[in-house]
Amino acid sequence: MQQLTILGATGSIGVSTLDVVARHPDRFRVYALSGNSRIAELAEQCQRFNPSFAVVADADAAGQLRERLHSWGLKTEVLWGVEGLCQVSSAKAVDVVMAAIVGAAGLLPTLAAARAGKKVLLANKESLVMGGQLFMDTVQKSGAILLPIDSEHNAIFQCLPQGYDPAEKGGVRKILLTASGGPFRNIPLDDLSSVTPDQACAHPNWQMGRKISVDSATMMNKGLELIEACWLFGLSPDEIDVVIHPQSVIHSMVEYVDGSVLAQLGNPDMRTPIAHALAWPERIESGVASLDIIATARLDFGAPDLQRFPCLGLAMRAAKEGGSAPAVLNAANEVAVQGFLQGRLSFIDIARIVAETLEKHEVAELESLEHVQQVDTEAREVALKLIRSAH
Numbered sequence: 001m002q003q004l005t006i007l008g009a010t011g012s013i014g015v016s017t018l019d020v021v022a023r024h025p026d027r028f029r030v031y032a033l034s035g036n037s038r039i040a041e042l043a044e045q046c047q048r049f050n051p052s053f054a055v056v057a058d059a060d061a062a063g064q065l066r067e068r069l070h071s072w073g074l075k076t077e078v079l080w081g082v083e084g085l086c087q088v089s090s091a092k093a094v095d096v097v098m099a100a101i102v103g104a105a106g107l108l109p110t111l112a113a114a115r116a117g118k119k120v121l122l123a124n125k126e127s128l129v130m131g132g133q134l135f136m137d138t139v140q141k142s143g144a145i146l147l148p149i150d151s152e153h154n155a156i157f158q159c160l161p162q163g164y165d166p167a168e169k170g171g172v173r174k175i176l177l178t179a180s181g182g183p184f185r186n187i188p189l190d191d192l193s194s195v196t197p198d199q200a201c202a203h204p205n206w207q208m209g210r211k212i213s214v215d216s217a218t219m220m221n222k223g224l225e226l227i228e229a230c231w232l233f234g235l236s237p238d239e240i241d242v243v244i245h246p247q248s249v250i251h252s253m254v255e256y257v258d259g260s261v262l263a264q265l266g267n268p269d270m271r272t273p274i275a276h277a278l279a280w281p282e283r284i285e286s287g288v289a290s291l292d293i294i295a296t297a298r299l300d301f302g303a304p305d306l307q308r309f310p311c312l313g314l315a316m317r318a319a320k321e322g323g324s325a326p327a328v329l330n331a332a333n334e335v336a337v338q339g340f341l342q343g344r345l346s347f348i349d350i351a352r353i354v355a356e357t358l359e360k361h362e363v364a365e366l367e368s369l370e371h372v373q374q375v376d377t378e379a380r381e382v383a384l385k386l387i388r389s390a391h
């Protein structure tokens with residue numbers, strides 16, 4: 001029986017994870033669940049899965065949740081804050097940690113799971129973008145097992161040779177990282193300045209949280225994924241090609257030196273990569289319907305348009321610069337996306353804020369966790385100031 005902590009249980013990935021877990025009560029026991037704001041949903045999840053711990057944002061929320069769980073006669077202990085999150089991701093009893101908090105807030109608890117040598121299922125790509133070297137060094141040292149949940153990286157992992165060693169490359173020539181192109185792949189460029197948050201979050205193929213949905217619309221998501229792939233698979237940005245594939249049926253491909261190209265296909269449903277990583281190296285039912293390849297009928301491919309998607313170009317540049325550049329890119333993007341979702345910025349301003357924040361930053365090597373956090377904080381302040389000065 002695997003004991004599982006789900007960080008970000010109330011989000012899109014968290015809910016899909018619990019859906020898979022519920023299909024396999026013989027394999028997984030939920031040790032802890034965390035949620036930031038949706039206390040009622042978290043309480044219902046606790047009632048259904050009866051975890052030993054639940055973690056919320058602050059003491060107030062903890063009080064509310066405790067009262068509710070107590071009135072239902074549940075024994076779940078309620079913790080709060082980053083300390084609570086780190087406690088449940090590193091506890092001795094835990095085997096597997098699903099890291100599905102969105103954004104930089106996921107860094108410390110995800111790193112705590114890696115440090116404690118857990119099997120870490122990584123959805124929170126931002127933590128790897130911010131502190132890639134630190135994260136990979138931690139995994140190496142502790143012997144943690146890092147399994148990618150991002151559908152593209154999970155696909156790549158499945159297409160790589162078993163026991164792939166980044167130092168040896170295993171005959172890999174390059175990675176083809178597929179992207180749907182999001183909701184604005186074809187709209188007139190002039191219309192981009194007036195699109196609304198709801199339009200940006202209406203992804204044609206995937207149901208996701210609002211931040212990653214906006215990232216998909218700007219294609220910053222693919223940029224973050226490119227950086228994520230470099231760390232996970234020990235590749236340089238030049239060894240990764242971004243390919244537009246609007247159907248989201250091929251989740252990514254690996255090309256080998258002999259000319260073979262391996263692809264992983266499936267319906268766009270995150271329960272597939274989640275079930276893959278939960279059971280790895282075995283295979284289990286995920287609840288995902290069979291891929292109807294005949295109804296799919298065609299698979300299209302194209303090159304990304306960097307004029308339409310300047311965020312992708314910015315991320316590619318930050319990936320090549322390395323050091324602190326990706327952390328700055330990520331921090332400025334989080335602030336700008338939040339500004340857009342709150343109606344304080346237009347869609348095209350997201351790329352401008354990220355570009356200007358990067359311009360003001362002098363790239364340095366990241367020496368420590370404290371350094372990563374300092375760069376993140378400073379970039380957020382710069383981006384916020386840029387947003388304020390625009391009004």
Ligand code: NAD
Pocket residue numbers: 007008009010011012013014034035036037038099100101102103105123124125126149150151206207208209210211212270
């Ligand atoms: P979401 O917004 O639906 O859920 C985010 C979760 O994080 C929620 O449980 C929320 O309560 C929690 N959270 C938010 N802010 C927090 C904070 N400050 N402290 C603690 N917890 C906090 O997001 P999502 O779509 O589930 O995405 C989660 C992560 O997975 C992101 O990093 C995203 O890039 C990645 N991801 C998601 C998908 C997808 O299909 N949704 C696919 C690939 C990767």
Ligand code: MG
Pocket residue numbers: 150151152225
């Ligand atoms: Mg993805």
